[in-house]
Amino acid sequence: MSETDAITFRSTRQPTLVDVAQLAQVSISTASKALNGRSDVSARTRQRVVNAANELSFVPNTLAKSLLTGRTGTVGLITHDLEGRFSIPLLMGAEDAFGINKVSVLLCDARGDSIRERYHLGVLMERRVDGLIIVGARTDARPSLGRGIPVPVVYAYAPSDDPADCSIVYDxxxxxxxxxxxxxxxxxxxxxxxxxxxxxxxxxxxxxxxxxxxxxxxxxxxxxxxxxxxxxxxxxxxxxxxxxxxxxxxxxxxxxxxxxxxxxxxxxxxxxxxxxxxxxxxxxxxxxxxxxxxxxxxxxxxxNLENLGRMAAHRLAEAMDGKQSHGLELVGPRLVVRGSSVS
The missing domain is CATH 3.40.50.2300 (Response regulator)
Known part of the structure; x- marks a missing residue:
């Protein structure tokens, strides 16, 4: 495909992985591996595929990718923190840990209501999220969602009452x-x-x-x-x-x-x-x-709520890769000194 053909192509329809492979002069399989960061592609070939994708303004089809990988690139965060004082820093830390453009976090507010929590859980399962972070309104133990949830779950701020679950809490x-x-x-x-x-x-x-x-x-x-x-x-x-x-x-x-x-x-x-x-x-x-x-x-x-969110995201990512953690992990405090205690 010539440069003129590429320009004409961009103006007529959405480019596909087939087009990227043709422009880079590689197989479709190699183009897919290169764009997904697989190690069995040479650096020179990967760069040629990336250049072709950029030239065509290629945007991967997330639905097709999810069918291939079994993942949607989304996780759900259900919070019971009505004011956002705790959940927003946790969300920021989790998004930092998951990385930009890699995993999206879908935030749902259960408002301290177990029925609403179950509703949000059902919606997130329908969206086929890859995992869940559950944030409590207070640090006391809360009921576990149970062991029948089809995706990994990490409890943050408020621990699960099931010691087999993974809970990340403040000390x-x-x-x-x-x-x-x-x-x-x-x-x-x-x-x-x-x-x-x-x-x-x-x-x-x-x-x-x-x-x-x-x-x-x-x-x-x-x-x-x-x-x-x-x-x-x-x-x-x-x-x-x-x-x-x-x-x-x-x-x-x-x-x-x-x-x-x-x-x-x-x-x-x-x-x-x-x-x-x-x-x-x-x-x-x-x-x-x-x-x-x-x-x-x-x-x-x-x-250190952002650190707590980051740790919860790390544990969830590990669980999504098959390395499930169990029990309670503590995040330590940090002293912020201002004028009320020292001159």
């Missing part, structure tokens, strides 16, 4: 330890702990980690216990006021979330306790809109 105990360690290293010794809702595993685990680190130094939290309440700024204000009333010599506070920490900062300002010189404050989650906008900006423990 909340390590997060609590890291918060306490930062304050201890900064010279704080009279540390209050304001947890979130005690019915949430994340709240209890973060407190457990902080208490373990304090105990390692021979310290107790102010009052000998943690305060539990809710995940709100109002609770942070009230709990901070109670703690300071009972124990006015507090020099630091660990808060179970950034929302709680924002409330604690309000009370410290109202009582004219300087932050961080008088009282250091550490939050959890590193929710940028809250942490960076606080006065002063809030030191917080980041959940």
């Amino acid at each position: 909340n105990v390590a997060a609590g330890r890291l918060a306490a360690d930062h304050l201890i290293v900064s010279g704080r010794r009279r540390i209050a702990i304001i947890g979130g809702d005690q019915s949430y595993g994340a709240s209890v685990e973060r407190v457990t980690g902080a208490l373990d680190r304090l105990n390692q130094e021979g310290l107790e939290p102010a009052g000998g216990r943690a305060y539990f309440g809710s995940w709100t700024e109002a609770w942070g204000r009230a709990a901070m006021h109670t703690a300071l009333t009972q124990y006015p010599d507090i020099d630091a506070v660990i808060c179970g979330s950034d929302q709680i920490a924002r409330g604690a900062l309000d009370t410290l300002h109202d009582l004219e306790r300087s932050v961080p010189s008088s009282v250091g404050v550490v939050g959890h989650d590193n929710w940028e809109i809250l942490a960076a906008g606080a006065r002063p900006p809030l030191t917080s423990i980041d959940m």
Whole structure:
């Protein structure tokens, strides 16, 4: 096929793999192998095929490719995170791991409803996705989808209650330890702990980690216990006021979330306790809109959700290649230091 023929061809119809093979002067099988990155094609031949495909503006037929490979190049991500605070970073990490133009991630929001989850599951199966990532709304164990799902499944953020499943979750105990360690290293010794809702595993685990680190130094939290309440700024204000009333010599506070920490900062300002010189404050989650906008900006423990998404995608890709992982894997926290804990 001459250059003139190629130009005329592009203007009349969609090019096919046959046309690419003819222009590159190779067999259809060789053209297919070259475009799919197979190792049994020489570099020189591959380049000739790629040049021909570019010249013809050839776009592979994804349906035909899926019939040949048994894959559609899509995975489903079903989330129960209504606000997107957790699922969006997870999605970004998963897409990074799968790679641009290699695997598309289809996002479905189940809104905390098991019936809606089943509906989305059915739709994704009809679309013949190659695998599934299931994201929970909280870090407590959730029911497994079961072992009858025809594609690999990875649970992210919230683990499956079946230990045979693959679950990638955030290490909340390590997060609590890291918060306490930062304050201890900064010279704080009279540390209050304001947890979130005690019915949430994340709240209890973060407190457990902080208490373990304090105990390692021979310290107790102010009052000998943690305060539990809710995940709100109002609770942070009230709990901070109670703690300071009972124990006015507090020099630091660990808060179970950034929302709680924002409330604690309000009370410290109202009582004219300087932050961080008088009282250091550490939050959890590193929710940028809250942490960076606080006065002063809030030191917080980041959940590394993009890393969690990347790990979930890696495990799913491995499972799609026949190397299934089982059990629980933990993603560690990251300390983000801002003005609320150090001058």
